[in-house]
Amino acid sequence: MPTGKRTLLALGGIGIASGFLSALFGVGGGIVVVPLLVLLLGFDSRAATATSLAVILITALAGATSFALLEHVDWDAAALVGLPALVGSVAGVRLQRLVTSRELTLLFAVFLVAVAVVLVLE
């Protein structure tokens, strides 16, 4: 079945790309998973975002395990930022329903570029 084969190829391609990016940079990989689920598999954006969390959970567990085996994970530091982030994410999602503006998104993008500059200069 050509359609089934195409779907399998898409699923595999998205998995390999996102896993690679995730382990290379210590990120979830949502930046590739969400748009690719939409583009290649026709997910709507809500399903793509939700499904990307299931993907990232597996990817992050695999990534954390491989780096932990190499003794690169600082567990105290992980808890120090990860646990308050859990509380923060709940607040963030609530806030999203109240304020979402293009200006805010652009401001956040500028902030990310500023962080990138600091990292390079450090």
Next chain:
Amino acid sequence: MTATTVTLALVLGFGAGALSGLFGVGGGVLFVPTLALVVGLSQLGAQATSLAAMIPVVAFGAWQQHRAGNVRWREGIAVGVVSIIGVTGGAALATSLDEELLRNLFAGFLVIVAAQLVWSARRP
């Protein structure tokens, strides 16, 4: 770690979670700079630790989305399981790269994330 570092890490962790919820960007983009610049981990250590730090946030998010009936588990598990192959390659590359090169590549990745945000915020 000094008390100041701990406090700052807690505040920035909360902020990273809030921003990820607000903009739909994964926490890793903010965890890595916090762990590298504030906690003082190496770039590789910050990235490895970021993956561990995001697990509770992502697990909770996935559970909430599951309850809302939005997760397509068959596809999600398929992509997630295949991603382990990519993880192996990415981890091998990350551990073989020079610290400064890895940090600069990460900075480049941040700029791409920023560009993607701007693109997604363009006028409809």
